[in-house]
Each structure stands twice: as structure tokens, then as C-alpha cells.
Amino acid sequence: MTSLKPILIAGGGLSSLLLARSLLRANIPFRVFERDASIVFRAQGYRLRLSPEGLDAIEAVLGPADFERFYARCGKTGGAGFVAIDPLTGDTLGAEHPSVAPELLTSRDNKVVGISRGDMRALFLEGCEAQLRWSHHVTGYTLTATGVRAVFADGSASEEGALLVGGEGVRSAVARQLAAGAVKVYDLGARGIHGQAPSTAFAALGEGVFRMADETTHGAGKRVFLITNVRGADMHDPTVDFGYTLVGSPGVIHPPSDDFTIVGAPAAQLAKQLTAAWHPRVKPLFDNIRESEAAFWKLTCSSPDGVAQWANEPRVTILGDAVHAMTPAGGNGANTAVRDAALLGRLLAEAGGWGEGVTKAYEDEMRVYAGVEVKKSYEQARIAFGIVIDADTPFLGLNDQGGFGH
Secondary structure, three states: OOOOOOEEEEOOOHHHHHHHHHHHHOOOOEEEEOOOOOOOOOOOOOEEEOOHHHHHHHHHHHHHHHHHHHHHHOEEEOOOOEEEEOOOOOOEOOOOOOOOOOOOOOOEOOEEEEEEHHHHHHHHHOOOHHHEEOOOOEEEEEEOOOOEEEEEOOOOEOOOEOEEEEOOOOOOHHHHHHHOOOOOEEEEEEEEEEEEEEHHHHOOOOOEEEEEEEOOOOOOOOOEEEEEEEOOOOOOOOOOEEEEEEEEOOOOOOOHHHOOOOEOHHHHHHHHHHOOOOOOOOOHHHHOOOHHHOEEEEEEEEOOOOOOOOOOEOOEEEOHHHOOOOOOHHHHHHHHHHHHHHHHHHHHHHHOOOOOOHHHHHHHHHHHHHHHHHHHHHHHHHHHHOOOOOOOOOEOOOOOOOEOOO
16 A cells, blocks of 8 residues: 655655655655754764765665766775874874774775765755755654654644654654654763864875874873874865864863854864874864864764664654664764665655555664664774763753764
8 A cells, every 4th residue: 555645754864865865766755854944054064984885875766877976976085994193293003003903994996985964965955955844843743544744843733644754863853752762872971073174284194094092181091082084186175175073082072061052163172172282293184173164062872782672653763863873983873874764765665655564674674784883883982982881871862962963
């Protein structure tokens, strides 16, 4: 059984917009409801590295021609793995150094492939603009005899849809209602700052994906960690900016008033303070930081024990960070989110729209691969910062601030 009622999608992030593209290609009606006023309303966050699985999912949704355009917008970086630099001495560390852990990063054409979150959202949005409703904050839903309606913050409701898909991130109201609180996102205590600077500031690094760890400047057990990607094709173009992720172990980074919605000068100035003792080889990344693009964020993660279980509701499901939040390490979260969109979109296309059993088939398959990725993401954070999720670890409430990307 199929329905001509639209698929309702809460949230306008990566997974939601890629699902919309999948439905557009399959000629299935849909509506997307996004709480922000426009696509440029907030800082877009750090650059995302795309895994082979993530690229395959995006290609399956977009099709050959549109994927070719998407792939052309991606940056490609030579080198198979991370290059480690001691930020205090500026020395490149050899493979024998204990802090240098081998990790294969290439995903296609022997290159490390990445793209900014903003570019990704804009490319996924193409063709879906007429069906996107900005400034519509979904706070829940009501089931009807033959469908579902999204409920908004002002008390109004959407038209009746065949299915509601919650993709509003870690503070998803749809996930909270659907899973009755079973979906928990833990606050790992570590905090981060996204920064970017002109490519000329990265000249002393050369091409590659770099990580740096300062384990002495901020006291015993306090660590500041940086990852950045320098693309060879753009490294000599002064009009291009490169981004980086600066992460502090618990207790190191303190946004003013613990407000993670702050962007701009406060985040930029704190990044400069944290790296004041760093070597001139890497100091230009902070001396030349674009203040307007600097932003705070929290490290969060779902339980590494696996994706939560809830009673299947045929008319409602969730995807992306709304169901399986991950740390930003390795881009696990974004790559898993696009896999969700590709899987759910394919199942809906095969059914000709909503049908009995679609959400259950999606959730059963999603739990398998997403559970693996959540555990991997958590392990990376545990090793890097000594973070352990236990009975005392706090988890985010519906209104907690998580910063962009979370």
C-alpha cells in the first residue's frame, strides 16, 4: 500500500536534505521543516572527511550526473594517513613515535576526500527548495487514523503526511517522543572550537591531513588536540580558507557562560590563548583565524553499546544524529547519516512511497551498521581523551546547547 500524502521531514541537516533528494528523484512528495531562517543562519562547522561508504551512499542517491558535480566540489588530499606534528617544537614526528597511530584515510582515487558542511548542504538542497519550510521548529507529532502531522513550536500543525522522519540532530523532539527517552546522547565533557584561516597560514605544513597534540601546556591530564586538512590543489590560493578542529579534554575549553551558540570573537580569542605557546610553524593558523567563522561545540556520543531500541511506529522514524550521535573524529557521524538517508530513501522508492514495514526494515538494518560506527567513534574519543561513559556521565536534555553539528 502506498500513499500520495507527503513524507514529512523534520530538520534541514545533511541526512534530511539527502533523503529529500532521494524522494525528489523517486517522484515521492515531501516537505522539509527547518527551525533556522535560512541555510546561512548558523556557522556550518568543520570540514567533513567522506568515507568510501559515505561516498557510495551519496552517489546512490544523486545519480551519476549530479554525483559528478558533487565530487568535483570535494577537495582531494594526497597521503594515506595522518601526519603528526609536535605543536610545541614544530617537528614532524616519525612513524616510530608512540603518538603516531596508523589510520587509512583515503576513500577514492587514492585520495582523502572531504567537503565543507555548508557546501554539502547547499548541493543536497538543489531542486528541493520549493518544499523546504524555513523557521518551522518541529516539537513533536500527532498520529492520525491514516497518517501523521508534525507539531510546531507555535502550536500549529503540518498537513497530514504519510510518514514523519526526525532528522533534527541530537536534540530531536521527534526522537524523544518516538523512543520515549530511550535515545540518549551523552555529554563527554570535552569541548571544541572550529576555526578557519586563509590557506597561506598553512604554508609551513605542506599537503596532508595533520594532527597535533599538546599534552603539557595546560597541566597534568589536560590535552589540546588539533586536526586539519591541507589540500594540495588549494594550498597556494590565498582566496581559499582551510578549516581545523581544536579539541580540549574536559575542563580545558570554557565558552563564556557555557553558551555553545556563541560564534565569532570569543571562540577565536580562546583558540589563540590555548595555542599561545605553539611553534611558529603552526601558530599562523590562529594568528590569522577568521573570527566570524569561529564557533564552539560539545563532544557528544550515543551509547557505545548499540543503537537504542524502541517499539516500531510505522508512521514515524529517525535518522542521523537524532538516533546515533557521534564524536567528530573521522567524520563517522556524517558518513553514517548519509547512509541512513540512502537506505530509507531506497526503501521508500521501492515501496512507491510509504508502506507498512518500511520503517521497521530501515531501523533493523540501520541499527547494525550505525552501532558499529558509534562504538568506533566512542573508542577514538576514549583513547584520545581518556573519556569513559558510565553511570555518572550526563546526557543532553531536549534544550541543551550542543553547538553546530550536534
